[in-house]
Amino acid sequence: MKxxxxxxxxATAEAACNERWLKDEAFKxxxxxxxxxxxxIDTPPPTVSGxxxxxxxxxxxxxxxxxxxxxxxxxxxxxxxGWDDNGLPTERLVEKVKKVRGGTMAREEFVALCRExxxxxxxQFRDLFTRLALSVDWSREYQTISDESRTVSQxxxxxxxRKGLLERRMEPTLWDPADRTAIAQAEVEEIERxxxxxxxxxxxxxxxxxxxxxxxxxxLIAACGALIIHPEHPRAKELVGKRAITxxxxxxxxxxxxxxxxxxxGTGMVMCCTFGDVTDIQxxxxxxxxxxxxxxxxxxxxxxxxxxxxxWPSLDVDGAKATIAALAGLKAEKAKQAILEMLSERxxxxxxxxxxxxxxxxERSGAPLxxxxxxxxxxxxxxxxxxxxxKGREIEWKPEYMRQRxxxxxxxxxxxxxxxxxRHFGVAxxxxxxxxxxxxxxxIVPEASELPVDPTVDTPKGYQPDEVxxxxxxxxTWATSSVSPQLNTxxxxxxxxxxxxxxxxxxxxxxxxxxxxxxxTWAFYTIVKALHHQQTIPWKTIAxxxxxxxxxxxxxxxxxxNVIDPVKLLDEYGADPVRYWTGTSRLGHDTALSPxxxxxxxxxxxxxxxxxxxxHMALEQAGITPVSPRxxxxxxxxxHPMDRWVLGRLAETVKKxxxxxxxxxxxxxxxxxxxxxxxxxxxxxxxxxxxxxxFEGEPDAGQLSALHTLHxxxxxxxxxxxxxxxxxxxxxxxxxxxxEGADAKTVHARGMWxxxxxxxxxxxxxxxxxxxxxxxxxxxKVKSELQVSMRAEVETLTVQGAGALADxxxxxEADLKAVTNAAAVATGDLPDGAPSASSADEKHRVAxxxxxxSQEE
RNA sequence: GGGCGCGUAGCUCAGUUGGUUAGAGCGCUACGUUGACAUCGUAGAGGUCACAAGUUCGACUCUUGUCGCGCCCA
Numbered sequence: 069m070k071x072x073x074x075x076x077x078x079a080t081a082e083a084a085c086n087e088r089w090l091k092d093e094a095f096k097x098x099x100x101x102x103x104x105x106x107x108x109i110d111t112p113p114p115t116v117s118g119x120x121x122x123x124x125x126x127x128x129x130x131x132x133x134x135x136x137x138x139x140x141x142x143x144x145x146x147x148x149x150g151w152d153d154n155g156l157p158t159e160r161l162v163e164k165v166k167k168v169r170g171g172t173m174a175r176e177e178f179v180a181l182c183r184e185x186x187x188x189x190x191x192q193f194r195d196l197f198t199r200l201a202l203s204v205d206w207s208r209e210y211q212t213i214s215d216e217s218r219t220v221s222q223x224x225x226x227x228x229x230r231k232g233l234l235e236r237r238m239e240p241t242l243w244d245p246a247d248r249t250a251i252a253q254a255e256v257e258e259i260e261r262x263x264x265x266x267x268x269x270x271x272x273x274x275x276x277x278x279x280x281x282x283x284x285x286x287x288l289i290a291a292c293g294a295l296i297i298h299p300e301h302p303r304a305k306e307l308v309g310k311r312a313i314t315x316x317x318x319x320x321x322x323x324x325x326x327x328x329x330x331x332x333x334g335t336g337m338v339m340c341c342t343f344g345d346v347t348d349i350q351x352x353x354x355x356x357x358x359x360x361x362x363x364x365x366x367x368x369x370x371x372x373x374x375x376x377x378x379x380w381p382s383l384d385v386d387g388a389k390a391t392i393a394a395l396a397g398l399k400a401e402k403a404k405q406a407i408l409e410m411l412s413e414r415x416x417x418x419x420x421x422x423x424x425x426x427x428x429x430x431e432r433s434g435a436p437l438x439x440x441x442x443x444x445x446x447x448x449x450x451x452x453x454x455x456x457x458x459k460g461r462e463i464e465w466k467p468e469y470m471r472q473r474x475x476x477x478x479x480x481x482x483x484x485x486x487x488x489x490x491r492h493f494g495v496a497x498x499x500x501x502x503x504x505x506x507x508x509x510x511x512i513v514p515e516a517s518e519l520p521v522d523p524t525v526d527t528p529k530g531y532q533p534d535e536v537x538x539x540x541x542x543x544x545t546w547a548t549s550s551v552s553p554q555l556n557t558x559x560x561x562x563x564x565x566x567x568x569x570x571x572x573x574x575x576x577x578x579x580x581x582x583x584x585x586x587x588x589t590w591a592f593y594t595i596v597k598a599l600h601h602q603q604t605i606p607w608k609t610i611a612x613x614x615x616x617x618x619x620x621x622x623x624x625x626x627x628x629x630n631v632i633d634p635v636k637l638l639d640e641y642g643a644d645p646v647r648y649w650t651g652t653s654r655l656g657h658d659t660a661l662s663p664x665x666x667x668x669x670x671x672x673x674x675x676x677x678x679x680x681x682x683x684h685m686a687l688e689q690a691g692i693t694p695v696s697p698r699x700x701x702x703x704x705x706x707x708h709p710m711d712r713w714v715l716g717r718l719a720e721t722v723k724k725x726x727x728x729x730x731x732x733x734x735x736x737x738x739x740x741x742x743x744x745x746x747x748x749x750x751x752x753x754x755x756x757x758x759x760x761x762x763f764e765g766e767p768d769a770g771q772l773s774a775l776h777t778l779h780x781x782x783x784x785x786x787x788x789x790x791x792x793x794x795x796x797x798x799x800x801x802x803x804x805x806x807x808e809g810a811d812a813k814t815v816h817a818r819g820m821w822x823x824x825x826x827x828x829x830x831x832x833x834x835x836x837x838x839x840x841x842x843x844x845x846x847x848x849k850v851k852s853e854l855q856v857s858m859r860a861e862v863e864t865l866t867v868q869g870a871g872a873l874a875d876x877x878x879x880x881e882a883d884l885k886a887v888t889n890a891a892a893v894a895t896g897d898l899p900d901g902a903p904s905a906s907s908a909d910e911k912h913r914v915a916x917x918x919x920x921x922s923q924e925e
Numbered sequence: 926g927g928g929c930g931c932g933u934a935g936c937u938c939a940g941u942u943g944g945u946u947a948g949a950g951c952g953c954u955a956c957g958u959u960g961a962c963a964u965c966g967u968a969g970a971g972g973u974c975a976c977a978a979g980u981u982c983g984a985c986u987c988u989u990g991u992c993g994c995g996c997c998c999a
Contacts, residue, residue, distance in 0.1 A: 258999090426999090472929055476998045584996085619937090621995090652938080652950095657930080658995080662937050664951045667964085671950090674964050682961035739939065739949080746949095754961075762960085845967095852968040855956050905968095910946085 070803050072684045076677040078642035081799045086198055094814050095139070095203040097146035107143035108577040109135055110553045110607055111204065112590065113150035113212060115545075116189050117157035118164070120196050122624065122661060123583065125634045126616040129650040130734075131581035132202045134611065136791035137729045137737075139203065140821035146574065147203060148556045150210040150217075151190050154494045155545030156247060156432055158182060161189065162493075171248060175492045175524070175540075182493045199638055200647070201794045203816060210555055212548045213495065216566070217555050218520035221548040222498040223564035224597060228447060229513055233600050234487075236499075236511065238443045240342070240349045241486055242428075245367025245400075246435035249490040250444045252544060253483040254589045255431045263425030265334060267418040268411060270295060270312040273320055279303070279312050280418060282334025284425055286411065287403040290317050290373060290392070291341035293357035299325040301336045314339075315416050316391045316407070317375060318384035324355050343439035345428075346482050363438050365490075369395040369403045400436065445497060445541075446484040449596055453478055459595050462605045466732045467656040470584060470612040474595075477588040485596070487547040494542030496522050501537045512536060516564050550593035553577050553606050560601050577607040584612045584656065611732055614658040621660045632661060644793035645669030651738045651792040672742075673796045676789065679750055680800045683778040686761035687804075692772065694779045696826035708760070708770050709878040711777035712828060713837025714753040717744060718784055719827035725788055726824065734791070741788045749781055752841050759886035779804070784822045790815045836878040842907035843867055843877065846914035847888045849905035854918070861919035862890035868898050868913040891919065 089095065109131065114124060132147075139145040152158075159170050162178075162185045170178045190211075197204065210217055228234035241250045266286050269278035279295055295312045297304050304325055311320040321339075328347065329338060340351045342359050351357065358379060362370050373392050376385035391410065395403045411417050428437045449456070456478050465471040488497055498521045502510040512528045514521045523538030551560065557574050559565030576598070582590055591610060598606035617623060618630040625631065638646055648669030653659035692705075697715045700706040706715070721744040728737035760774035767775060783804055790797040794816060801815035814820075847865060851858055865888055867873065873881055873895050884893055898904055904915035 467930095469929055473997050476928065480998055587997085615996095621937090623995090654939095660937070662951090664937055668950055671962095671964055675962065678962040678965090680961085685961075735939085736941085742949085750962090751966085758961095848967055849969095852956065857957050858967065859957090 069684065069688055070806055070808055072681050072688075072803055074681075076673065076796060076799070078644065078673070078795065081795045082199065082201075082643055085201070085795050085798050088811070089203075089814065089816075090206070092814065093207065094816060095145070095147060095205050096207055097205050098144050098818075101144040103573050105142065105144040106146065106574065107138045107579070108146040108553075108556075108574045109148070110556075110577045110580040110594070111148050111150070112582050112586075113152040113210075113549060113552060114193055115155075115157045116151050116153040116161065116186055116193070118161040118189055120192055120634050122616045122632050122634050122637060124193075124196065125200060125637070125646060126650055126653075126659065127581070127583045127613040128197065128202055129200055129647050130613045130653070130655065131579075131611070132200070133647070133651055133734050133791045134579070134581065134729075134732060136203050136794065136816055137734065137821065139818055140787070140790060140816065141726075141729070142819045142821070144818065145203075146208075146556075147205055148208045148210070149197065149202070149204040149206065150212060150552070150555065151193060152212045152545055152549050153186050153190060154182070154213040154542075154548075156249075156489070156491060157545075158186065159491060159493050160432075161185065170492050173492075178492045196634060196638075199635075199643055201643055203794070208556065212545065212555070213493075215520055216558065217548060218495045219566065220551060220555050220558055220560065221495045221543065222514075222519045222521065223516065223560040224547070224551045224554065224601065225498055225543070226513060226516060226519075227560050227564050227601055231600065233448050234445060235448075236443055236445050238441060240352075240439045240441050241444050242483065243365065243438045243440045243442070244430035244433055244435055245363075245365065245438050246430065246433035247491075248365050250442060250486050250488060251430055251437075252486050252546070253481065254485075254546070254592070256428050256437060257431040258426045258428050260424055260426055263423055263427070265421040265423050265425075266408065266411075267335065267420070268315060268416055269418055270314060270339075272307065272323075273311040273313060276306070276310075277303075279307060279323065279337055280335045281337045281339050282421075283339060284423075285341070285344050285400075285404070286407050287369065287395070287400055288341040288344055288362065289314050289339070289407065290319075290375070290388075291343070291360045291362040292319070292321055292339040293342060293352065293360055294321050294340045294355060295323045295337055296326050296329050296340050296351055296355075297323060297337045298329040298331045299327055301329075301331060303337075313383060315414070316410060317388040318382045319375065319388070320381065320383065322355075324351075326351060326354065342441075345439070349439065359441060361441060363400060363440065365440065365442075367400055367435065367438055369398050369400075371396045400438070444486045445488040446486050447547075447596065447600070449485050450481060450483070452596070452599065453481060455599055456592075456595060459599050459605050463595075463607065464609040466609060466611040467654075470587065470610075470656055473584065473587050474591060477592060485544075485593070487544045488539075488541040489544050491542050494545060495548050496520070496524070497539045497541055497543055499523060499539045500528050500531070501539070502531070502535065503537060504531070504535050546589055546593050549590060550597045552590075552594065553598075554601075575602075576605050578609065580607040580610040582610070582612060584614060587612070609732070612656050614653070614656055617658050617660045619661045619663060637661075637666075641666045641670060642673070642795075644673050644795050647794070648672060648738075648792055652735055654735045655732060669793070673793060675746070675750065676785070676793075676796060676800065679745070679754060680782045680786065680804065682754060682758075682761075683782040684803060686778055687775055689761075689763070690767050690772075690775060692775050692779065694776045694783075696823075697777075697780045697784075697828040698826055700776045700780070701828055701832070706773045706776045706780075706828075708773040708777070709833045709880050710753070710756050710837060710840065710883055711773045712832040713834065713840070714748065714757075714781060715777060715828035716830045716832040716834055716837070717748050718781055719824075719830040720744075722784065722788065722822045722827050723824060723830070726821070729791075737788075738792055741785070745785050745789075748841075749785065752844065753781070756840075756844070756883050756887045759883065787815055787820055787822050790820070833878060836876065836880070839912070840877040840880055840884065842909050843884065843912050843914055844887060846905045846907040846912055847890075847916060850903050850914065850916045853905065854903055854916075856918070859889055862888055862916050863919045864892045864894055864899070864917040865890040866894045866896065866898050866902070866915045866917070868904075868915070869895055871895060888916075890916075 307323045375388045500512040557571035559571035724740035725737040806812035898915040902915040
């Protein structure tokens with residue numbers, strides 16, 4: 069056997085293990101193994117945005133614990149890794165690092181900067197993930213901007229385009245004025261803030277009482293195309309069909325009835341603008357209202373508006389022009405203040421109310437959104453809500469209630485998925501628009517064989533460069549990461565495939581692990597793509613992790629200053645304890661970062677080291693060839709009752725841990741393992757067996773039995789803990805099983821999980837063994853109450869009750885004497901005056917007659 | 926407004942289909958070290974299981990309602 073180092077050095081072990089795993093390609097997916105053993109994980113490619121946070125550590129470790137279990141259990145695990153290194157978050161990182169603005173730079177120059185900056189940040193992830201011991205298959209590492217990823221992503225585009233599921237439309241679009249790009253509904257966040265509801269009268273053409281409307285966005289008055297009134301409104305009969313005159317612009321607009329107006333809100337009458345919100349779009353379409361764009365792509369008021377033309381008449385063109393000039397170039401918020409002053413000067417504000425209003429903002433920039441009309445590429449989702457929901461129900465959600473989040477998101481969808489972004493650094497939309505006479509504007513897409521294409525540089529087949537205009541917009545990063553399974557199988561459909569055979573084998577995948585805040589993005593989009601491409605689900609199971617909270621249970625955020633640097637965390641505690649902390653949390657539940665639990669992990673590593681060291685010391689004394697608990701019991705190599713007892717409890721633990729893991733309840737597995745290791749093995753079995761590990765020369769049967777058992781328990785416990793604390797377990801596994809100069813195979817290899825068939829009978833010697841431990845506990849209590857050492861000598865230990873001791877605890881009298889340091893044990897009446905205590909289960913009462921104190925020194 | 930999750934010891938959390946006396950770790954108290962471990966061990970104190978009603982022989986567990994916290998959706 070190898071020599072056992074006295075102390076465990078985590079840093080050394082981490083480096084040694086990583087080197088060995090990498091060299092041995094320990095986590096490489098085995099293409100030659102039978103496909104039915106495949107277990108494929110759709111790993112989240114982390115967004116390269118410059119920040120490593122504890123959330124990464126938490127979420128990715130949860131997935132790795134599961135991955136390691138499945139691999140050890142015999143599955144051929146494919147656990148890929150990639151980096152999502154393009155799109156807005158990456159652009160922002162580059163802008164910050166290089167102190168530039170992408171929007172004001174030449175595209176090629178900016179993209180070059182991106183490619184320069186990214187590698188360093190990817191390396192930070194690589195280092196973190198390596199340190200965390202993520203058992204990914206590094207040979208399949210990918211980037212979402214690589215040629216191959218771009219090919220697959222553009223294949224996805226082509227497939228949807230050919231199927232009519234993806235189209236370019238000129239229509240009202242969610243717009244982030246800060247980043248100056250279209251965004252999707254998933255990138256909208258609704259924040260609540262204090263707003264002001266302004267009551268503004270609109271004169272009615274031909275006289276009569278003005279129509280009073282309430283609005284939070286008076287700066288959009290110029291965009292007003294109609295007043296909308298509920299048909300049941302008291303003034304509906306009087307006003308519908310008449311025209312109202314917009315204040316300041318004097319534009320006559322029709323008053324129309326629509327029962328979608330909320331009669332309870334404001335005055336029950338609203339102005340419909342192009343566009344203030346989603347209902348405006350609906351009214352604009354239903355009532356065929358004019359499109360009046362007053363805000364530009366930067367979120368500023370237009371410099372000029374064609375008011376006074378036939379399409380946009382005004383009763384006071386000069387007044388309107390003056391208003392336009394006064395507001396021109398102001399951002400929406402400033403314009404709002406300005407127009408309110410103008411209205412106020414003219415006495416046109418009847419009332420102002422302070423309200424809580426919900427304002428949609430762009431999640432990333434925080435800017436209040438505008439809805440403006442631009443040409444964008446949309447993937448059709450609204451028509452497929454039912455199909456998407458149905459696919460969601462085919463997937464197993466862990467925990468189950470997370471499906472609810474998915475469903476409420478899908479049910480609340482109001483927009484098709486806009487995938488074009490007015491940005492520089494992303495996967496190109498593979499399209500050109502023809503300039504050829506007679507087919508101007510015709511959409512041209514490449515052949516599959518031409519991919520990947522960059523339409524700003526490349527030219528489609530059959531066209532001259534000056535005959536086409538290449539699309540300059542790029543794709544939403546989610547449009548690419550939503551095919552993360554296909555980026556790994558390198559195929560979309562049979563026609564659009566780089567490796568269709570592998571795709572058929574690996575897709576749909578086994579597991580998608582991810583955090584809950586990206587259900588509406590990543591999970592949703594991936595499900596949409598799988599549905600549109602192949603009418604299937606992307607994975608059988610989705611495991612949702614919670615958030616990592618600060619140790620006081622609050623959300624970690626930069627503004628609170630409670631963000632923990634994951635690298636510092638790993639430096640402070642070591643990777644195994646950090647993983648242990650993760651392992652105590654359940655899927656779906658948010659977990660506070662707990663120094664207690666982290667320290668517990670540290671203690672566990674030390675304890676495990678020492679427990680195996682004890683076994684190793686015993687095993688060094690004699691060469692044995694253990695087979696398995698079951699085989700060694702059957703062959704008689706393991707014969708001692710307490711050995712059979714501990715192996716029975718171990719068998720029970722293996723079953724519990726296995727069942728829990730199969731249900732993705734790894735925290736329950738960890739608890740079961742912990743209970744066994746700490747309470748049964750260390751606190752009791754090791755103490756009991758010590759006497760039989762001290763011998764000189766050839767071991768007798770009891771000693772041999774102890775050695776075999778110590779090997780099996782240590783070996784099995786190391787395997788059980790392996791998914792959680794991979795470094796110390798692999799180090800210990802090698803010390804137990806490797807020979808001098810010959811390392812053992814890694815404990816993390818396929819098939820290394822303890823097999824149920826190898827385990828002992830769970831009930832073997834169960835009653836007697838439990839009674840033994842309970843009597844031992846009572847004896848310890850007596851000594852504790854006497855305030856003497858556990859090693860204090862006992863003259864007689866008496867267990868209350870009739871019958872032979874052997875009936876109670878089997879043939880283990882010698883062990884009981886040894887572990888309690890008693891010269892004699894007996895059953896029957898407790899001796900008068902002897903100190904005694906009851907066992908925890910109150911089944912036994914135990915008295916100790918202490919030996920007279922030995923000669924003082 | 927609709928939905929989901931949570932509320933158990935001072936703290937962080939377990940508690941399997943309802944079943945004796947509700948558990949663990951930390952913290953606290955007392956004691957204990959010459960042969961795995963003081964980064965330890967043994968023992969102890971500590972809980973009206975948020976609250977209320979109901980179902981039941983029996984409720985931390987099931988039902989309904991209330992309160993508080995967090996989140997998702999609108």
